[in-house]
Amino acid sequence: xxxxxxxxxxxxxxxxxxxxxxxxxxxxxxxxxxxxxxxxxxxxxxxxxxxxxxxxxxxxxxxxxxxxxxxxxxxxxxxxxxxxxx
Amino acid sequence: xxxxxxxxxxxxxxxxxxxxxxxxxxxxxxxxxxxxxxxxxxxxxxxxxxxxxxxxxxxxxxxxxxxxxxxxxxxxxxxxxxxxxxxxxxxxxxxxxxxxxxxxxxxxxxxxxxxxxxxxxxxxxxxxxxxxxxxxxxxxxxxxxxxxxxxxxxxxxxxxxxxxxxxxxxxxxxxxxxxxxxxxxxxxxxxxxxxxxxxxxxxxxxxxxxxxxxxxxxxxxxxxxxxxxxxxxxxxxxxxxxxxxxxxxxxxxxxxxxxxxxxxxxxxxxxxxxxxxxxxxxxxxxxxxxxxxxxxxxxxxxxxxxxxxxxxxxxxxxxxxxxxxxxxxxxxxxxxxxxxxxxxxxxxxxxxxxxxxxx
Numbered sequence: 001x002x003x004x005x006x007x008x009x010x011x012x013x014x015x016x017x018x019x020x021x022x023x024x025x026x027x028x029x030x031x032x033x034x035x036x037x038x039x040x041x042x043x044x045x046x047x048x049x050x051x052x053x054x055x056x057x058x059x060x061x062x063x064x065x066x067x068x069x070x071x072x073x074x075x076x077x078x079x080x081x082x083x084x085x086x
Numbered sequence: 087x088x089x090x091x092x093x094x095x096x097x098x099x100x101x102x103x104x105x106x107x108x109x110x111x112x113x114x115x116x117x118x119x120x121x122x123x124x125x126x127x128x129x130x131x132x133x134x135x136x137x138x139x140x141x142x143x144x145x146x147x148x149x150x151x152x153x154x155x156x157x158x159x160x161x162x163x164x165x166x167x168x169x170x171x172x173x174x175x176x177x178x179x180x181x182x183x184x185x186x187x188x189x190x191x192x193x194x195x196x197x198x199x200x201x202x203x204x205x206x207x208x209x210x211x212x213x214x215x216x217x218x219x220x221x222x223x224x225x226x227x228x229x230x231x232x233x234x235x236x237x238x239x240x241x242x243x244x245x246x247x248x249x250x251x252x253x254x255x256x257x258x259x260x261x262x263x264x265x266x267x268x269x270x271x272x273x274x275x276x277x278x279x280x281x282x283x284x285x286x287x288x289x290x291x292x293x294x295x296x297x298x299x300x301x302x303x304x305x306x307x308x309x310x311x312x313x314x315x316x317x318x319x320x321x322x323x324x325x326x327x328x329x330x331x332x333x334x335x336x337x338x339x340x341x342x343x344x345x346x347x348x349x350x351x352x353x354x355x356x357x358x359x360x361x362x363x364x365x366x367x368x369x370x371x372x373x374x375x376x377x378x379x380x381x382x383x384x385x386x387x388x389x390x391x392x393x394x395x396x397x398x399x400x401x402x403x404x405x406x407x408x409x410x411x412x413x414x415x416x417x418x419x420x421x422x423x424x425x426x427x428x429x430x431x432x433x434x435x436x437x438x439x440x441x442x443x444x445x
Contacts, residue, residue, distance in 0.1 A: 010146070039164040044146035047177040048169035055145045081145040 002030065002075045006041070009081065013041035022077075027058060028067040030077065045079055055084040089401055089444045090156065091409055092137065093417055094123030097435035099139050101157045108407050108421045111430050117157060120144075125396070127184035127193070128443040129209065135443065138193065138209045140181030148178050150195065152209055161210075168195055168203050168212045174219065183396070184209065185239040188246040196236030200227050200253045204265070215265045218251070223270070223287055227256035230290055230309070237395055238291070243298035250294065250304070250319055257289035258306070258319050271319030276311050293337040293395045294319075297344040305347050305374065307337040307395075310355060314374045325374025330361035336398035340423065341406050345373040348400070348408060348424065350393040358392050365389035367398075367410065369424050383427035384418060391416060396439035403444035411437025 004020045014020055020038070022030045028050070035042040045056055050067070052058060058065045059078040071077055091102040091111070098116025118141045125140035134154055142148040150167040151160040170176050176199055183196035193209035196202060201219050203212035218224075227234060235253060242248035247264040250271070257272040270287040277289045290309035297303065304315040306322065310333050313322040326332035331351040340346035349368050353361045360366060366381035391412030398410040408424045411417040415434035418427045 040162060043166050044143070047147055048166060049172070049175075049177050051177075053145065053147055084144050 001073065002071045002077060004030070004034070004077045004079065007080055010041060010044055010079070013044060014038055022071075024071055024073045024075070026067065027060070027065055027069050027071060027077070030071060031067070055082045056080070057082050087403060087444055089403060089407065089442065090128060090135070091401070091417070091419065091430065091440060091442045092126040092128060092139075093411055093431065093434065093437060094126050094139065094396075094439035094441075095411075095415070095435035095437050096122050099123040099126065099141070099157075100431065100434060101137075102417075102430060103156075108401075108403075108419060113431055114157065116435075117160070118151065122180070122438065124438050125181050125184045125195075126439055126441045127186065127209070128441050129186055129193070130443055130445065131186060131190055132208070135445070136208060138184045140184055140195070142180045148180050150181055150184070150209065150212075163210055165211065167205075167210060168197065170201070171214060174214070179233065180235065182235040182237040183239050185241060188241045188243065192241075192246075194239045194241065194249070196239050196251060196253075198233045198235035200224070200234050200236045200256060202236055202239065202249075202251055202265070217266050218259065218261075218268050221259075221268055223256070226288065227253060228288065230254040238294045240294060240296055240304075243301050248301075252291040252294045252306070254292065254309070255288055255290045257287045257291050258294060259287075260319055271315075272322070273320065274315075274322035274324075275306065275308055275313055278310055292335045295337045295339045295347065297339045297341075300344040303344065303373065305337050305339065307334050307349060309333070312337075312349065312374065325370070328370075328375075328377040329368055333358075334393070335395040336393050336410070338398050338400055338408070341400045341402045342404075343371075346371050346423075347374065348398060349377075350398055350410060352392060359390040363388035363390065365391060367408070367424055367427075380420070380424040380427070382425065383420075390414065394438050396441075397437050399440050399442050401442035401444045407442060407444070409440050409442055411440050413437065 089104045093100040100115030102111040121141040127138040129136040137153040180198040193205040202215040205212040238252035240250040302318045306313040312326040338348040365384045401407040408420045413436040417431040
Protein backbone atom coordinates (compact mmCIF):
# COMPACT_ATOMS: atom_id res chain seq x y z
CA UNK A 1 0.00 0.00 0.00
CA UNK A 2 1.16 3.56 -0.71
CA UNK A 3 -0.22 6.80 0.67
CA UNK A 4 -1.15 9.89 -1.35
CA UNK A 5 -0.82 13.05 0.73
CA UNK A 6 -3.50 15.53 -0.33
CA UNK A 7 -2.81 19.28 0.01
CA UNK A 8 -5.38 21.20 2.00
CA UNK A 9 -6.71 23.08 -1.00
CA UNK A 10 -7.71 19.81 -2.69
CA UNK A 11 -9.16 17.92 0.26
CA UNK A 12 -12.73 18.86 -0.63
CA UNK A 13 -12.30 16.63 -3.66
CA UNK A 14 -11.00 13.82 -1.43
CA UNK A 15 -14.00 13.84 0.89
CA UNK A 16 -11.98 15.86 3.38
CA UNK A 17 -9.21 13.26 3.61
CA UNK A 18 -5.60 14.36 4.05
CA UNK A 19 -4.30 10.93 3.00
CA UNK A 20 -5.62 8.42 0.51
CA UNK A 21 -4.41 4.84 0.21
CA UNK A 22 -3.44 3.39 -3.17
CA UNK A 23 -1.86 0.31 -4.63
CA UNK A 24 1.87 0.46 -5.37
CA UNK A 25 2.86 1.07 -8.96
CA UNK A 26 3.92 3.83 -11.29
CA UNK A 27 2.43 7.24 -10.74
CA UNK A 28 0.63 6.86 -14.06
CA UNK A 29 -1.04 3.72 -12.72
CA UNK A 30 -1.79 5.27 -9.36
CA UNK A 31 -3.33 8.40 -10.91
CA UNK A 32 -5.36 6.26 -13.31
CA UNK A 33 -6.81 4.46 -10.31
CA UNK A 34 -7.38 7.82 -8.62
CA UNK A 35 -9.30 8.97 -11.68
CA UNK A 36 -11.73 6.12 -11.10
CA UNK A 37 -12.14 6.62 -7.35
CA UNK A 38 -11.83 10.42 -7.13
CA UNK A 39 -12.22 11.86 -10.64
CA UNK A 40 -12.52 15.52 -9.67
CA UNK A 41 -9.38 15.26 -7.53
CA UNK A 42 -7.40 13.52 -10.26
CA UNK A 43 -8.23 16.04 -12.94
CA UNK A 44 -6.89 18.80 -10.75
CA UNK A 45 -3.56 16.98 -10.76
CA UNK A 46 -3.52 15.93 -14.43
CA UNK A 47 -5.07 17.49 -17.53
CA UNK A 48 -7.21 15.56 -19.98
CA UNK A 49 -4.12 14.41 -21.88
CA UNK A 50 -2.86 12.70 -18.74
CA UNK A 51 0.04 15.05 -18.12
CA UNK A 52 0.67 16.37 -14.63
CA UNK A 53 -0.41 20.01 -14.63
CA UNK A 54 2.34 22.57 -15.08
CA UNK A 55 2.01 24.10 -11.63
CA UNK A 56 1.46 20.89 -9.68
CA UNK A 57 4.51 19.09 -8.31
CA UNK A 58 4.57 15.46 -7.24
CA UNK A 59 7.15 13.80 -5.00
CA UNK A 60 7.68 10.16 -4.02
CA UNK A 61 9.30 9.87 -0.61
CA UNK A 62 10.50 13.43 -0.93
CA UNK A 63 12.04 13.10 -4.39
CA UNK A 64 10.65 14.88 -7.47
CA UNK A 65 8.62 12.39 -9.47
CA UNK A 66 6.98 11.98 -12.87
CA UNK A 67 4.41 9.62 -14.29
CA UNK A 68 7.02 6.91 -14.82
CA UNK A 69 8.26 7.05 -11.24
CA UNK A 70 7.55 3.89 -9.25
CA UNK A 71 5.98 4.21 -5.82
CA UNK A 72 6.83 0.99 -3.96
CA UNK A 73 4.96 -0.49 -1.06
CA UNK A 74 5.06 1.92 1.88
CA UNK A 75 5.89 4.99 -0.21
CA UNK A 76 4.37 8.39 0.37
CA UNK A 77 3.27 10.43 -2.64
CA UNK A 78 3.10 14.16 -2.02
CA UNK A 79 1.00 16.36 -4.30
CA UNK A 80 1.92 20.01 -3.88
CA UNK A 81 0.87 23.13 -5.75
CA UNK A 82 3.97 24.93 -6.91
CA UNK A 83 4.77 28.54 -6.24
CA UNK A 84 2.80 30.37 -8.92
CA UNK A 85 0.31 33.15 -9.40
CA UNK A 86 0.08 36.78 -8.41
CA UNK B 87 -37.71 42.80 -8.22
CA UNK B 88 -34.48 40.93 -7.60
CA UNK B 89 -31.46 41.90 -9.67
CA UNK B 90 -28.37 39.75 -9.75
CA UNK B 91 -25.06 41.10 -10.97
CA UNK B 92 -22.42 38.40 -11.33
CA UNK B 93 -18.87 39.73 -11.34
CA UNK B 94 -16.11 37.47 -12.60
CA UNK B 95 -12.62 38.55 -11.57
CA UNK B 96 -9.08 37.32 -11.80
CA UNK B 97 -9.36 35.89 -8.31
CA UNK B 98 -12.89 34.61 -8.00
CA UNK B 99 -16.58 35.30 -8.59
CA UNK B 100 -18.58 37.90 -6.69
CA UNK B 101 -22.38 37.93 -6.65
CA UNK B 102 -24.20 41.20 -6.04
CA UNK B 103 -27.93 41.18 -5.30
CA UNK B 104 -30.25 44.16 -5.17
CA UNK B 105 -33.82 44.13 -3.89
CA UNK B 106 -34.46 47.88 -3.99
CA UNK B 107 -34.43 48.64 -7.71
CA UNK B 108 -30.62 48.64 -7.82
CA UNK B 109 -30.09 51.38 -5.24
CA UNK B 110 -28.04 49.17 -2.96
CA UNK B 111 -26.29 45.84 -3.34
CA UNK B 112 -25.30 42.97 -1.12
CA UNK B 113 -22.16 41.31 -2.37
CA UNK B 114 -20.92 37.82 -1.59
CA UNK B 115 -17.60 36.30 -2.54
CA UNK B 116 -15.16 35.46 -3.64
CA UNK B 117 -16.68 32.22 -4.81
CA UNK B 118 -13.92 29.97 -6.20
CA UNK B 119 -11.14 32.07 -4.64
CA UNK B 120 -7.92 32.30 -6.59
CA UNK B 121 -9.54 31.21 -9.82
CA UNK B 122 -9.98 33.42 -12.85
CA UNK B 123 -13.68 33.58 -13.75
CA UNK B 124 -13.74 34.66 -17.39
CA UNK B 125 -17.26 33.50 -18.15
CA UNK B 126 -20.56 33.62 -16.33
CA UNK B 127 -24.05 32.82 -17.55
CA UNK B 128 -27.36 33.37 -15.80
CA UNK B 129 -29.73 30.86 -17.34
CA UNK B 130 -33.33 31.88 -16.77
CA UNK B 131 -34.88 29.40 -19.17
CA UNK B 132 -35.69 27.13 -16.25
CA UNK B 133 -37.84 27.67 -13.15
CA UNK B 134 -35.06 28.73 -10.81
CA UNK B 135 -32.18 30.55 -12.47
CA UNK B 136 -29.09 28.45 -13.01
CA UNK B 137 -25.70 30.10 -12.66
CA UNK B 138 -22.80 28.80 -14.70
CA UNK B 139 -19.23 29.90 -14.16
CA UNK B 140 -16.15 29.09 -16.19
CA UNK B 141 -13.35 29.01 -13.62
CA UNK B 142 -9.63 28.49 -14.09
CA UNK B 143 -7.13 27.75 -11.37
CA UNK B 144 -3.58 28.46 -12.41
CA UNK B 145 -2.60 25.34 -10.47
CA UNK B 146 -5.47 22.94 -10.95
CA UNK B 147 -6.88 23.85 -14.34
CA UNK B 148 -10.24 24.91 -15.75
CA UNK B 149 -13.79 23.75 -15.12
CA UNK B 150 -17.41 24.80 -15.38
CA UNK B 151 -19.43 25.05 -12.18
CA UNK B 152 -23.21 25.29 -11.91
CA UNK B 153 -25.49 26.48 -9.15
CA UNK B 154 -29.26 26.10 -8.94
CA UNK B 155 -29.58 28.03 -5.68
CA UNK B 156 -28.08 31.38 -6.74
CA UNK B 157 -24.58 30.59 -5.61
CA UNK B 158 -25.27 29.10 -2.19
CA UNK B 159 -23.85 25.82 -3.44
CA UNK B 160 -22.07 24.80 -6.62
CA UNK B 161 -21.98 21.54 -8.52
CA UNK B 162 -19.43 19.96 -10.79
CA UNK B 163 -19.82 16.58 -12.47
CA UNK B 164 -17.36 13.76 -11.88
CA UNK B 165 -16.29 13.78 -15.52
CA UNK B 166 -14.63 16.97 -16.72
CA UNK B 167 -17.42 19.23 -18.06
CA UNK B 168 -15.25 20.29 -21.00
CA UNK B 169 -12.32 18.28 -22.25
CA UNK B 170 -10.64 18.04 -25.62
CA UNK B 171 -10.77 14.56 -27.17
CA UNK B 172 -7.43 12.76 -27.13
CA UNK B 173 -6.98 12.91 -30.91
CA UNK B 174 -6.98 16.72 -30.89
CA UNK B 175 -3.62 16.71 -29.12
CA UNK B 176 -4.56 19.68 -27.00
CA UNK B 177 -6.01 20.49 -23.62
CA UNK B 178 -8.48 23.01 -22.28
CA UNK B 179 -6.89 26.16 -20.92
CA UNK B 180 -9.86 28.41 -20.21
CA UNK B 181 -13.59 28.83 -20.82
CA UNK B 182 -14.06 32.31 -22.20
CA UNK B 183 -17.75 32.28 -22.93
CA UNK B 184 -20.93 30.50 -21.87
CA UNK B 185 -24.05 31.26 -23.90
CA UNK B 186 -27.57 29.84 -23.99
CA UNK B 187 -28.49 28.05 -27.19
CA UNK B 188 -31.68 28.52 -29.13
CA UNK B 189 -33.08 25.22 -27.89
CA UNK B 190 -33.99 24.63 -24.26
CA UNK B 191 -31.19 23.13 -22.21
CA UNK B 192 -28.57 23.82 -24.90
CA UNK B 193 -25.55 25.80 -23.75
CA UNK B 194 -22.49 26.69 -25.81
CA UNK B 195 -19.01 27.23 -24.47
CA UNK B 196 -16.19 29.07 -26.20
CA UNK B 197 -12.74 28.03 -25.15
CA UNK B 198 -9.03 28.64 -25.28
CA UNK B 199 -7.64 27.21 -27.49
CA UNK B 200 -10.25 28.37 -29.99
CA UNK B 201 -13.03 25.81 -30.00
CA UNK B 202 -16.77 25.61 -29.56
CA UNK B 203 -18.39 23.08 -27.24
CA UNK B 204 -22.09 22.23 -27.00
CA UNK B 205 -24.02 21.05 -23.98
CA UNK B 206 -27.46 19.46 -24.23
CA UNK B 207 -27.94 19.09 -20.48
CA UNK B 208 -28.12 22.68 -19.36
CA UNK B 209 -24.40 23.31 -19.23
CA UNK B 210 -23.25 20.39 -17.11
CA UNK B 211 -21.37 18.38 -19.76
CA UNK B 212 -20.19 19.44 -23.23
CA UNK B 213 -19.02 17.97 -26.52
CA UNK B 214 -16.63 19.51 -29.02
CA UNK B 215 -18.28 20.96 -32.14
CA UNK B 216 -15.99 19.01 -34.40
CA UNK B 217 -16.48 20.69 -37.79
CA UNK B 218 -15.29 24.05 -36.48
CA UNK B 219 -12.29 22.41 -34.83
CA UNK B 220 -11.52 20.68 -38.13
CA UNK B 221 -11.93 23.90 -40.14
CA UNK B 222 -9.09 24.29 -42.64
CA UNK B 223 -8.48 27.84 -41.44
CA UNK B 224 -7.77 26.76 -37.86
CA UNK B 225 -3.98 26.35 -38.23
CA UNK B 226 -3.87 30.01 -39.26
CA UNK B 227 -5.92 31.33 -36.35
CA UNK B 228 -3.62 33.28 -34.08
CA UNK B 229 -3.37 34.24 -30.46
CA UNK B 230 -3.66 37.73 -29.09
CA UNK B 231 -2.18 38.82 -25.78
CA UNK B 232 -5.07 37.19 -23.93
CA UNK B 233 -4.62 33.86 -25.67
CA UNK B 234 -6.33 32.21 -28.63
CA UNK B 235 -9.98 31.85 -27.79
CA UNK B 236 -13.56 31.85 -28.98
CA UNK B 237 -14.95 34.59 -26.79
CA UNK B 238 -18.26 35.37 -28.45
CA UNK B 239 -21.13 32.99 -29.21
CA UNK B 240 -24.38 34.30 -30.64
CA UNK B 241 -26.91 31.55 -31.30
CA UNK B 242 -29.70 32.84 -33.51
CA UNK B 243 -32.73 33.71 -31.38
CA UNK B 244 -35.11 31.62 -33.52
CA UNK B 245 -33.07 29.33 -35.78
CA UNK B 246 -31.14 26.67 -33.87
CA UNK B 247 -29.05 25.92 -36.96
CA UNK B 248 -27.65 29.44 -37.11
CA UNK B 249 -24.79 30.40 -34.81
CA UNK B 250 -22.19 33.14 -34.99
CA UNK B 251 -18.90 32.94 -33.12
CA UNK B 252 -15.99 35.34 -32.89
CA UNK B 253 -12.42 34.67 -31.90
CA UNK B 254 -9.18 36.48 -31.34
CA UNK B 255 -7.54 36.17 -33.66
CA UNK B 256 -9.47 34.66 -36.51
CA UNK B 257 -12.53 36.87 -36.61
CA UNK B 258 -16.18 36.03 -37.14
CA UNK B 259 -17.40 32.62 -38.31
CA UNK B 260 -20.97 31.56 -38.97
CA UNK B 261 -22.85 28.35 -39.45
CA UNK B 262 -26.31 27.95 -40.99
CA UNK B 263 -26.51 24.18 -40.67
CA UNK B 264 -26.23 23.54 -36.98
CA UNK B 265 -22.46 23.61 -36.89
CA UNK B 266 -21.72 21.20 -39.74
CA UNK B 267 -20.04 23.88 -41.84
CA UNK B 268 -18.59 27.29 -40.99
CA UNK B 269 -17.83 30.34 -43.11
CA UNK B 270 -15.90 33.43 -42.12
CA UNK B 271 -17.87 36.68 -41.97
CA UNK B 272 -15.29 39.47 -41.84
CA UNK B 273 -15.78 41.44 -45.03
CA UNK B 274 -15.19 45.08 -44.19
CA UNK B 275 -13.41 44.46 -40.88
CA UNK B 276 -9.84 45.70 -40.93
CA UNK B 277 -6.84 43.77 -39.65
CA UNK B 278 -4.28 46.58 -39.60
CA UNK B 279 -1.69 44.27 -38.06
CA UNK B 280 -1.55 41.97 -41.11
CA UNK B 281 0.26 42.57 -44.42
CA UNK B 282 -3.13 42.41 -46.16
CA UNK B 283 -5.36 44.47 -43.87
CA UNK B 284 -8.57 43.15 -45.47
CA UNK B 285 -8.22 39.37 -45.27
CA UNK B 286 -11.01 36.81 -45.44
CA UNK B 287 -10.21 35.87 -41.85
CA UNK B 288 -7.58 36.58 -39.22
CA UNK B 289 -9.16 39.72 -37.76
CA UNK B 290 -8.98 40.41 -34.06
CA UNK B 291 -12.66 40.92 -33.35
CA UNK B 292 -13.05 41.70 -29.65
CA UNK B 293 -16.81 41.38 -29.23
CA UNK B 294 -19.98 41.03 -31.29
CA UNK B 295 -23.46 41.82 -30.05
CA UNK B 296 -27.00 41.81 -31.35
CA UNK B 297 -30.57 42.29 -30.27
CA UNK B 298 -32.77 39.19 -30.49
CA UNK B 299 -35.54 41.03 -32.33
CA UNK B 300 -33.09 42.11 -35.07
CA UNK B 301 -30.85 39.08 -35.50
CA UNK B 302 -29.39 40.28 -38.82
CA UNK B 303 -28.12 43.50 -37.29
CA UNK B 304 -24.77 42.98 -35.56
CA UNK B 305 -22.37 45.31 -33.81
CA UNK B 306 -18.67 44.60 -33.38
CA UNK B 307 -15.88 46.13 -31.37
CA UNK B 308 -12.69 45.25 -33.16
CA UNK B 309 -9.01 45.60 -32.34
CA UNK B 310 -9.24 49.13 -33.72
CA UNK B 311 -12.53 49.50 -35.50
CA UNK B 312 -16.21 49.62 -34.53
CA UNK B 313 -18.59 48.09 -37.04
CA UNK B 314 -22.21 47.31 -37.86
CA UNK B 315 -23.54 44.58 -40.09
CA UNK B 316 -27.09 44.60 -41.45
CA UNK B 317 -26.82 41.22 -43.13
CA UNK B 318 -25.95 38.84 -40.37
CA UNK B 319 -22.22 39.33 -40.70
CA UNK B 320 -21.80 38.98 -44.45
CA UNK B 321 -20.50 42.54 -44.61
CA UNK B 322 -19.57 45.24 -42.13
CA UNK B 323 -19.32 49.03 -42.19
CA UNK B 324 -17.62 51.37 -39.78
CA UNK B 325 -19.66 53.14 -37.10
CA UNK B 326 -16.62 54.55 -35.31
CA UNK B 327 -17.23 58.16 -36.31
CA UNK B 328 -18.33 60.10 -33.27
CA UNK B 329 -16.37 57.98 -30.84
CA UNK B 330 -13.14 59.36 -29.33
CA UNK B 331 -11.35 56.17 -30.36
CA UNK B 332 -12.12 53.06 -32.35
CA UNK B 333 -10.26 50.81 -29.92
CA UNK B 334 -11.92 48.95 -27.06
CA UNK B 335 -13.18 45.57 -26.05
CA UNK B 336 -16.84 45.67 -25.02
CA UNK B 337 -19.98 46.00 -27.15
CA UNK B 338 -23.42 45.61 -25.58
CA UNK B 339 -26.96 45.82 -26.92
CA UNK B 340 -29.77 47.37 -24.95
CA UNK B 341 -32.05 44.50 -23.91
CA UNK B 342 -35.29 46.09 -25.11
CA UNK B 343 -34.41 48.69 -27.73
CA UNK B 344 -32.86 47.35 -30.95
CA UNK B 345 -30.21 49.67 -32.31
CA UNK B 346 -29.26 51.03 -28.89
CA UNK B 347 -25.73 49.99 -28.03
CA UNK B 348 -23.03 50.71 -25.48
CA UNK B 349 -19.25 50.81 -25.87
CA UNK B 350 -16.31 51.75 -23.71
CA UNK B 351 -13.59 53.18 -25.95
CA UNK B 352 -9.93 52.97 -25.01
CA UNK B 353 -7.39 55.32 -26.46
CA UNK B 354 -5.45 52.84 -28.59
CA UNK B 355 -3.89 49.43 -28.79
CA UNK B 356 -0.74 50.92 -27.33
CA UNK B 357 -2.62 53.13 -24.81
CA UNK B 358 -5.16 51.00 -23.06
CA UNK B 359 -6.93 53.56 -20.95
CA UNK B 360 -9.95 55.77 -21.66
CA UNK B 361 -9.27 58.65 -24.07
CA UNK B 362 -8.23 61.69 -22.07
CA UNK B 363 -8.18 59.45 -18.98
CA UNK B 364 -11.92 60.12 -18.73
CA UNK B 365 -14.02 57.24 -17.44
CA UNK B 366 -17.05 57.23 -19.69
CA UNK B 367 -19.38 54.93 -21.54
CA UNK B 368 -20.63 55.80 -25.00
CA UNK B 369 -24.17 55.04 -26.12
CA UNK B 370 -25.66 55.14 -29.57
CA UNK B 371 -29.43 55.23 -29.97
CA UNK B 372 -29.33 55.03 -33.76
CA UNK B 373 -27.31 51.89 -34.44
CA UNK B 374 -24.00 53.69 -34.39
CA UNK B 375 -24.79 56.72 -36.53
CA UNK B 376 -24.19 59.03 -33.55
CA UNK B 377 -22.73 58.51 -30.09
CA UNK B 378 -23.26 60.22 -26.75
CA UNK B 379 -20.85 60.11 -23.80
CA UNK B 380 -22.32 58.98 -20.50
CA UNK B 381 -20.38 59.93 -17.40
CA UNK B 382 -22.67 61.42 -14.77
CA UNK B 383 -21.64 59.81 -11.51
CA UNK B 384 -18.45 58.30 -12.91
CA UNK B 385 -15.02 59.42 -11.66
CA UNK B 386 -14.05 62.85 -12.95
CA UNK B 387 -10.37 62.60 -12.06
CA UNK B 388 -7.86 60.81 -14.25
CA UNK B 389 -8.84 57.19 -14.70
CA UNK B 390 -6.81 54.36 -16.18
CA UNK B 391 -9.32 51.55 -16.00
CA UNK B 392 -9.70 49.14 -18.88
CA UNK B 393 -13.06 47.49 -19.52
CA UNK B 394 -12.51 44.06 -21.03
CA UNK B 395 -14.68 42.38 -23.66
CA UNK B 396 -17.18 40.77 -21.28
CA UNK B 397 -16.92 43.32 -18.50
CA UNK B 398 -19.95 45.34 -19.61
CA UNK B 399 -23.56 44.18 -19.71
CA UNK B 400 -27.19 45.13 -19.24
CA UNK B 401 -29.83 43.58 -17.06
CA UNK B 402 -33.30 42.97 -18.44
CA UNK B 403 -35.35 45.03 -15.99
CA UNK B 404 -38.15 47.15 -17.54
CA UNK B 405 -35.83 50.16 -17.25
CA UNK B 406 -32.58 48.50 -18.15
CA UNK B 407 -29.57 48.64 -15.88
CA UNK B 408 -26.12 48.95 -17.42
CA UNK B 409 -22.97 47.74 -15.68
CA UNK B 410 -19.25 47.69 -16.27
CA UNK B 411 -16.19 46.55 -14.36
CA UNK B 412 -12.61 47.64 -14.73
CA UNK B 413 -9.27 45.96 -14.46
CA UNK B 414 -8.63 48.09 -11.40
CA UNK B 415 -11.42 46.34 -9.57
CA UNK B 416 -14.28 48.82 -9.75
CA UNK B 417 -17.83 48.01 -10.79
CA UNK B 418 -20.24 50.76 -11.80
CA UNK B 419 -23.92 50.50 -12.54
CA UNK B 420 -26.68 52.66 -13.96
CA UNK B 421 -30.35 52.24 -13.05
CA UNK B 422 -31.50 54.39 -15.95
CA UNK B 423 -29.91 53.00 -19.07
CA UNK B 424 -26.69 54.93 -18.62
CA UNK B 425 -27.95 58.35 -17.62
CA UNK B 426 -26.55 58.20 -14.10
CA UNK B 427 -23.96 55.90 -12.58
CA UNK B 428 -23.07 54.70 -9.12
CA UNK B 429 -20.18 52.73 -7.72
CA UNK B 430 -21.33 49.21 -6.84
CA UNK B 431 -18.03 47.68 -5.74
CA UNK B 432 -14.43 48.77 -5.51
CA UNK B 433 -11.06 47.27 -4.64
CA UNK B 434 -12.01 43.94 -6.19
CA UNK B 435 -9.50 41.92 -8.16
CA UNK B 436 -9.39 42.80 -11.85
CA UNK B 437 -12.87 42.44 -13.34
CA UNK B 438 -12.97 40.25 -16.43
CA UNK B 439 -16.71 39.70 -16.90
CA UNK B 440 -20.09 40.87 -15.64
CA UNK B 441 -23.55 39.46 -16.27
CA UNK B 442 -26.87 40.69 -14.86
CA UNK B 443 -30.48 39.61 -14.77
CA UNK B 444 -33.68 40.85 -13.15
CA UNK B 445 -36.73 38.90 -12.07
